[in-house]
Amino acid sequence: MLFFSYSDTYKLITRVNNLNRGGITMESWNIIFTEKQKVEVQKEAFDPALGQTEILCAAIRSLISTGTELQCLRGVFDPNTNWSDWVKYPFQPGYCMVAEVLETGSEVKGVQKGDRVFVAKSHNQFFKIDAQYAYPLPKDVSVEQGVWCSLATTTQLGVRRAELQLGETVGVIGLGLLGQLVTQYLYLSGVKEIYAIDPADSRLELVKKRPGIHLLAMDAGKAKEEIKHKTNSRMLDVIFDITGHPSVLAQATQLVKPLGRVILLGDTATPSAQGMGSNVVSNSVSILGIHSLMDYKEWNHPEMTKLFLSYITQGRMDIKPLITHRYSPLEAVEVYDSLVQNRSSAMGVLFDWTAIKS
Template sequence: MSLETVSIVFTEKQKVEVIKKSFDAALGQTEILCAAITSLISTGTELQCLRGVFDPDTNWSSWVQYPFHPGYSMVAEVMEVGANVQHLQKGDRVFVENAHTQFFKKDASHAVLLPKEISSEEGAWVNLSKTTQLGVRRAELFLGETVGVIGLGLLGQLVTQYLYLSGAKEIYAMDPAESRVQLVQDRPGIHRLAMDAGTAKEHIEKQTKGKMLDVVFDITGHPAVLAQATQLVKPLGRVILLGDTATPSVQGMGRNVVSNSVSILGIHALMNYKGWQHPEMADLFLTYLLQGRMDVTPLITHRFSPLDAPQAYDLLVHNRSSAMGVLFDWTRLGEES
């Protein structure tokens, strides 16, 4: 059986195209055939992939080869199931880590069944929810610690919500873009700072009476920010690198890392951490949504037809701070055909 599908492709550096092609839709025994409902652009990662500027011998340079199929945050409807698939059936909505593509096959073991109470737009955040959980787990927070978050894009917003749930005493959420800062939940103990980390140092020093922070998350992926982050933590403080720079050759760690005994801790999205596997982390995020303890709906700022993908990425390239959650609505394809 053959199906024609629409895919969003970075055909070369800085070039986005929408391509139609046929693929073999015959299923293996453990596979499912899916029809895309909505997919979320991971703005930091995907823009870096589109930009195509990487140091050699990095994760980026080995992963991104053109033509490149971006995306890994997809909610889809199950169209058919393989003979050995027991836990899913036709009509189910699932989250899958799949590129921005209309129809596709996936091993059923990699699909997360969404509760009926969770919208497809909320479900599209599952993958980023796991990445940010890993970051917060890596910090191994203690109740009552003071924490900073540098960079309030998609990941920074989720990290801030997790930190609040984890019992941080004070959270300093920093980003130069006022529009991003305003999307952070206005809750007791959360300080929303519309400034970069270098400028925020004086403010944090004053607020903490010179003690500085226990933990700082650098979620920017910008090579200059790590050195600023290490200046914000107290002696024996921890800096969590959740944003992987594509140019580590120009990344410095700061002047006082050794003298202040600062720990720099990295974490990657594909990891498991101390007994927490990806299915369990996805389930925890969905539970928090159902309980109303996390909320991603206010973070959704734009919705595009997949046919308008070049315009969507152009918006992000030229005015990234104006957008947060950018979704492709694949149901529009039926209306536009």
Template sequence: MMPPLHLRYGKRFPIKEAMSMEAIRIVFSEKMKVEISTEVFDAALGENEILCAAICSMISTGTELQCLRGVFDAGTNWSSWVQYPFHPGYSMVAEVLEVGTGVRKFQKGDRVFIESPHTQYFKAVADHAVLLPNEVSPEQGVWINLSKTTQLGVRRAELSLGETVGVIGLGLLGQLVTQYLYLSGVKEIYAIDPAESRVQLVADKPGIHRMAMDAGKAHAQIAEQTKGQMLDVVFDITGHPAVLAQATQLVKPLGRVVLLGDTATPSMQEMGRNVVSNSVSILGIHAGMNFKGWHHPDMADLFLTYLLQSRMDVKPLVTHHFSPLEAPQAYDLLVHNRSSAMGVLFDWTTLGKES
């Protein structure tokens, strides 16, 4: 039996006035400045809303660091989305505290995944929540949003059985893409990242070539191992403007390059010298999309199924746990040594226990 709420979360949600609640939030108050704020919000629920208490949330290291740095080309998705003060985060597992009168699929005590910023208490539309099976831990469930993004990327490539594929960038998304690719029946996977620590997190399995180098240096080795045929598909998951041109050099004529990393400075990005002459396709995909009949609830369910079947494994990818009150230190670690970390989680159940 789970302990009572007041033992798991310290003080039960503090009520300052009728239907008001106080919540600790993580905020980027300006470029390169992380703060902890306390905000009061109206806790009255609409008919199809749920009130939640955070259990754990995960930093999306690529996206959130880009939001923190605040360096964007004008007219991009980034420049219109990130306005300071900015509330980061979109990967949260929480406990349901109350449900609106029209909510039928959740009840008090359920654990749900929500695309919520890093905050202690919050309201959400029930239709946007995903119920976690009892066998799935919060540390596993918190990957659901990234699991959908990467599933979209793999679907966008429209792979054929036996193709040879490269993955450039082995951060959070690259690790999940590599696992999906292994399930999809590709012949060989070239997993590429200059950070040895990231490469070592990729499973050492037959058909997976782990390459601790940048994409430009990988060209000669891939050419040798494929006998000059090169790759059918390459995933650029870095968001780095210099990588696209390197990726287009790694695919064969009529090959495909899937952009799953969205650069914030496309003015610095080049396609490469042989895109037209080799008839290379460059395919973009955004996390908010549905693709060919696959919608977000279906993709979340598939990921949970793979977890329950032990066909995917995210447990080894969690490298750090922080209290939300340590958020400035957590982001500072990532800014200065991002390759030393993978899954970085905030444990919201620690609040009230630090003293």
């Protein structure tokens, strides 16, 4: 066995077989959706030999993107959508990972052995990746803060797409992982009031109580009268639909004033069931989509990641209360089953890869 050192307090043991000069084979525990609604944790061998610009990494923590990953597991997609093109079984879920760099290729620059890096990588114990896709974490950012970088850039894109102005009144439908981050960004953006909408009290309780934030424990269809009352019939300037549920868009368009904006940050897997509502044309409502793989104007993903981490280190954003569960990756079958049964019972669910001792 070879032992690879980790930061400060722990070591991770990995098996390295066939230590002959002709090649090295490493074994990695990987989480796989083998088919619709079926999760397995499999140990697989791979060749760790590096290309010139690649790095070899050992996972430390990974975050389950509950909305996206459960949709991938459910496997219900309209044809000719991003979902149907992307999800092919067997499918490796996940894209929120902090890992330690074990080795680097001969031409890698900016990343060194021992660095902690964020990578948009699936739930794998060991893996290779081109160094250009690894973001070294600053020393004052913890591993459990770093795993949020993908979701933080996705939500930052949504807030940028809205092109908010000081004093606007904004709503957020769906207070899962993305909704929680959007709400924090909105508060930093100088909006006058925020209406956080979700029927699950457990999610509303995770929104930090601040002046100007209104918590509505209801679904979007029931929020119209409450918002109408609280805004003296003016309604909202902007609403974010982060649910990915096809029925919510039409409900969201009812919550904004004439010339209001609806930001679609949740990409439904069944757009054939999605309607835009009866008042979009008559009220000149804008429906603005945004996808996580895009940049926005001069803001690219590394710059948005840097900004998010600066907010974290300054204490202006806080994800610690959003982490509700930690598990060994070997418990993945039970973890996903629990989320399928009751997704609202959890928020930030982490896999601790250091829990695997060999």
